[in-house]
Amino acid sequence: TQSTRPQRMLAAVHNNATRGDPRSVVKAIDQFCRQKEWAMNIGDEKGCILDSVVSEVNPAMVLELGTYCGYSTVRIASQLPPHAKIITLEFNPQNAAVARQIIAWAGLGEKIKLIEGSSGDWIPKLKEQFGVDTFDLVFLDHWKDRYLPDTKLMEECGLLRKGSILLADNVICPGTPEYLEYIRNSPRYKSQYFKSHLEYTRVEDGLEKSIFLG
Numbered sequence: 619t620q621s622t623r624p625q626r627m628l629a630a631v632h633n634n635a636t637r638g639d640p641r642s643v644v645k646a647i648d649q650f651c652r653q654k655e656w657a658m659n660i661g662d663e664k665g666c667i668l669d670s671v672v673s674e675v676n677p678a679m680v681l682e683l684g685t686y687c688g689y690s691t692v693r694i695a696s697q698l699p700p701h702a703k704i705i706t707l708e709f710n711p712q713n714a715a716v717a718r719q720i721i722a723w724a725g726l727g728e729k730i731k732l733i734e735g736s737s738g739d740w741i742p743k744l745k746e747q748f749g750v751d752t753f754d755l756v757f758l759d760h761w762k763d764r765y766l767p768d769t770k771l772m773e774e775c776g777l778l779r780k781g782s783i784l785l786a787d788n789v790i791c792p793g794t795p796e797y798l799e800y801i802r803n804s805p806r807y808k809s810q811y812f813k814s815h816l817e818y819t820r821v822e823d824g825l826e827k828s829i830f831l832g
């Protein structure tokens with residue numbers, strides 16, 4: 619039967635990355651996406667901006683909305699201090715199955731909790747189910763129409779504290795106009811735009827970094 623793109627990406631990781639070496643997993647995926655098949659990982663150019671935000675925040679608790687195949691999950695987790703954790707939500711079971719194997723290959727299973735399901739369902743359950751207090755960093759990379767409702771949901775569920783950082787992918791391509799309008803005009807956030815390009819292309823895209831002011 620026909621393989622899927624995520625399955626071919628996983629094969630590229632098994633064939634080209636060293637087990638237990640997260641940077642080689644990231645490199646193998648970027649190589650696959652540049653040379654073989656485009657895929658919607660954040661990629662290396664926006665990935666470097668992600669890396670700099672992660673190292674600046676040095677988070678103990680991270681929430682990622684949208685795992686896909688685990689590229690950014692691995693990229694973030696490889697930079698976390700010991701005992702720090704990332705919870706990542708993925709809606710698509712096929713993507714989640716591939717992400718679990720890519721995360722395992724990178725050797726980061728201890729730092730990463732992958733939850734299958736919708737962000738709207740799971741965000742209200744994170745405190746009771748996983749003993750989460752607040753998140754130091756949230757990476758929004760799931761579905762453009764969910765960025766704003768999920769941000770409001772995180773506020774309502776008390777998952778953000780003064781100083782929590784939200785980093786949102788794709789605010790230009792495909793674009794998240796309602797989210798940008800809210801976050802840039804709300805007195806409860808201070809935002810900054812990082813201009814970049816859509817992964818593996820020359821199309822403009824960017825990341826929006828926002829600090830929750832409480």
Ligand SMILES: O=c1[nH]cnc2c(O)cc(-c3ccc(F)cc3)c(-c3ccc(F)cc3)c12
Pocket residue numbers: 658659660684759760761762787788791792816817
């Ligand atoms: O959905 C996305 N979630 C998280 N990151 C994404 C990303 O980094 C890129 C894209 C993207 C795909 C194709 C294209 F031409 C331009 C942008 C998408 C996306 C957008 C609309 C779609 F219909 C399906 C995928 C996502």
Ligand SMILES: [Mg+2]
Pocket residue numbers: 658659660759787788
């Ligand atoms: Mg994205």
